[in-house]
Amino acid sequence: MTLAEELESYLPAGATLRFGQLQLSRTPEGSFVACHADDRTMLPKLEEIDSISGLRDLAKCDGSGEFRPLKTAPTLKSGWKTQSSSAKDFLRRLDAIYPGVFATWVAYDRNEHGPTSLRRTLDRQTGMYRFAGTITDQMANRIMRELCSPGCLRKIAWPLNDQCIVSKIKREPMSIPVICTEACTFAISRARELAKEAYDRENAPGN
């Protein structure tokens, strides 16, 4: 089954789903519609965005014009909708807002793409980021608590290390999970900062 066919089966005519901050719906005639979940009760009044580039522009900044470097940050602008009669085209529209997120979920759900542990991701880093691999488990938990949990909609599917067993994320009714199968560059950067702070503390004059 292609990704577009999979999306079509998740969203039969008349159905509604939550996908991150989006509400996805399918009209009885079969058209796919997406809007910000906060706007779900005012669909007819919303401004329509009818191009992939328009949706990419929408996802670039939050409501106050601040750049959104992380596309799964919970800061998507509201006040718009987009619709298409083709599942393939609708998927491209979703990808403009949440790049690759639907594909990641489907591959994970089909057991075609397993998560990469945080330690493995950090151990693969080279150059100035190699240092990130020296973080303690406490620092790793701090990254999840302070960066991932408040700043990102993705549910973490990766374990801390290859020995940890984590339960598989399940799809809740009427939703498509937004998941993280590998730590992103923001988490790696934060790991490097924490590792460097610890190194500087330990090697400060007088220690």
Ligand code: SF4
């Ligand atoms: S590591 Fe994953 S969950 Fe954490 S901020 Fe990055 S993408 Fe989001």
